[in-house]
Amino acid sequence: MTAAQIEVLVVDDNDDDAVLIGHSLSRAGLPVRLTRAETSEEVTATLAGRPVDVVICDYNLPGVRAEDVLVQVREHDADLPFVLVSGQVGEEKAADLMRAGARDFVLKDRLTRLAPAVQRELHEAAERRRHRHTEQQLRQAERLDSLGQLAGGIAHDFNNILAVISGYATILNEELGPDHALHADALAIEQAAARGSGLTRQLLIFSGLEPSRPELLDLNVVATDMQRVLSRTLGDDVELTTMLSLNLPRITIDRSKLEQVIMNAAMNARAAMPSNGRLTVSTEVVRETGHVCLSIIDSGRGMPPEVAARAFEPFFTTKGRGKGTGLGLATAYGVITEAGGTISLDSRPGEGTTLRICLPPAEIAAPASTLVRRPPSTTGRILVVEDEDGVRDIVGRILRRAGYEVHAADDPVEALRLVHDGLELDALLTDIIMPGMYGTQLAAELRKIRPALPVVFMSGYTSGSAPGGEELPADAPLLHKPFQSENLLNALHTVLH
Numbered sequence: 001m002t003a004a005q006i007e008v009l010v011v012d013d014n015d016d017d018a019v020l021i022g023h024s025l026s027r028a029g030l031p032v033r034l035t036r037a038e039t040s041e042e043v044t045a046t047l048a049g050r051p052v053d054v055v056i057c058d059y060n061l062p063g064v065r066a067e068d069v070l071v072q073v074r075e076h077d078a079d080l081p082f083v084l085v086s087g088q089v090g091e092e093k094a095a096d097l098m099r100a101g102a103r104d105f106v107l108k109d110r111l112t113r114l115a116p117a118v119q120r121e122l123h124e125a126a127e128r129r130r131h132r133h134t135e136q137q138l139r140q141a142e143r144l145d146s147l148g149q150l151a152g153g154i155a156h157d158f159n160n161i162l163a164v165i166s167g168y169a170t171i172l173n174e175e176l177g178p179d180h181a182l183h184a185d186a187l188a189i190e191q192a193a194a195r196g197s198g199l200t201r202q203l204l205i206f207s208g209l210e211p212s213r214p215e216l217l218d219l220n221v222v223a224t225d226m227q228r229v230l231s232r233t234l235g236d237d238v239e240l241t242t243m244l245s246l247n248l249p250r251i252t253i254d255r256s257k258l259e260q261v262i263m264n265a266a267m268n269a270r271a272a273m274p275s276n277g278r279l280t281v282s283t284e285v286v287r288e289t290g291h292v293c294l295s296i297i298d299s300g301r302g303m304p305p306e307v308a309a310r311a312f313e314p315f316f317t318t319k320g321r322g323k324g325t326g327l328g329l330a331t332a333y334g335v336i337t338e339a340g341g342t343i344s345l346d347s348r349p350g351e352g353t354t355l356r357i358c359l360p361p362a363e364i365a366a367p368a369s370t371l372v373r374r375p376p377s378t379t380g381r382i383l384v385v386e387d388e389d390g391v392r393d394i395v396g397r398i399l400r401r402a403g404y405e406v407h408a409a410d411d412p413v414e415a416l417r418l419v420h421d422g423l424e425l426d427a428l429l430t431d432i433i434m435p436g437m438y439g440t441q442l443a444a445e446l447r448k449i450r451p452a453l454p455v456v457f458m459s460g461y462t463s464g465s466a467p468g469g470e471e472l473p474a475d476a477p478l479l480h481k482p483f484q485s486e487n488l489l490n491a492l493h494t495v496l497h
Contacts, residue, residue, distance in 0.1 A: 006032045011057040013038040028115030039063045047076045059086035081121035155200040159460025163482035166193040167394035243282040249361035253339040261332040265296045272300025293358040303347040380426035381405045385415045387434045412437035427454040454495035
């Protein structure tokens with residue numbers, strides 16, 4: 001394999017000296033291509049015009065000082081190697097330049113030292129860039145994790161509000177009946193709450209707090225099926241192609257979430273190609289890791305670095321007010337990270353964008369889910385524990401309308417007092433996150449008194465583990481707020497019967 005050519009910028013007013021530098025590097029086996037500059041303007045033009053791997057600068061220049069060239073180089077690329085080559089510079093001046101950022105100093109009458117110095121500096125520059133890239137990835141991951149926790153908290157509070165809105169809208173619909181003049185208005189309220197629930201679900205997916213239903217998938221099958229959907233969605237002015245690698249290992253992921261990721265990426269690409277364009281969906285296996293990768297490549301206008309760096313942040317959008325939620329790529333980040341994969345974005349202005357998703361090969365298939373039918377009205381004594389007044393009230397109304405006897409407490413301490421004072425109950429319905437004590441802890445305390453007590457949890461936040469990593473009891477279902485009346489009644493009927 002031929003070694004990659006090394007682009008060398010020689011800043012020297014003497015063409016013969018530049019030729020000697022080139023010969024010295026070539027004799028040492030380095031495949032170099034030299035560009036000479038002798039003014040500040042020429043240095044700027046060269047750095048802007050082509051990639052430069054190393055700068056070799058004379059000290060004594062009539063048109064520009066070596067110190068000024070060093071400043072130009074550092075402003076362009078802090079990691080770009082800068083080697084001082086001179087025959088007439090004192091040790092003090094050389095030391096000053098080294099402190100300012102020059103990487104090495106070679107005398108012109110000892111050019112045999114130049115090639116080893118260049119090789120060493122190229123290697124160290126590559127290491128610095130790798131280290132900086134790793135630090136940037138770590139900072140971004142920490143930032144996204146913090147944003148995810150914030151988003152999850154917002155979703156938790158918002159879901160409590162939506163649970164109240166949705167519950168009262170359902171009761172209104174049932175009370176008014178389909179022939180009432182206000183039935184359509186009540187239905188509109190219920191539908192708006194459902195849309196709000198969809199937005200909070202995207203926040204929870206980004207935060208890693210939305211439960212998944214993973215299944216064993218062939219990525220090529222998903223890509224092929226999505227091609228049919230995308231071809232109708234993107235429009236006739238976008239050329240859609242697929243490039244699929246054969247014999248892909250299967251992956252395990254929630255199919256609906258993966259399809260949502262692909263659709264969001266395609267819609268972002270469509271927005272970046274307002275008139276005509278090309279979208280390519282490709283799959284491949286990374287030999288080094290065995291991971292299965294999906295790339296979505298568009299020929300759109302691309303993004304500047306400062307925009308690409310924020311692309312996965314929730315609520316960040318370039319589409320303008322009212323034209324996007326800014327949750328598409330944030331949701332994608334949560335989906336792929338939850339599945340054990342990675343997602344990255346490569347984009348440059350005028351050169352399009354590539355979204356690359358890599359997932360580990362599957363080991364086991366996920367179990368199939370079951371469907372619970374709507375139960376008939378029933379009776380029983382239910383203790384409802386919920387610190388949000390509106391949620392507690394609407395849940396109580398739903399249960400009483402279904403025939404249950406309801407006792408309510410606004411915190412776990414009050415619930416324990418009621419039971420210790422003699423309250424007999426058939427089931428516990430409790431929120432998980434409450435002040436003073438978690439719902440899981442309350443359930444554990446009550447089961448010390450009555451081990452077989454039926455329990456149903458409800459939450460607008462957790463995905464199956466209580467705070468602190470405690471697992472929910474296997475026999476206690478979890479309802480995600482906002483939930484429909486049917487889901488609540490189904491869950492209680494299941495644990496009671």
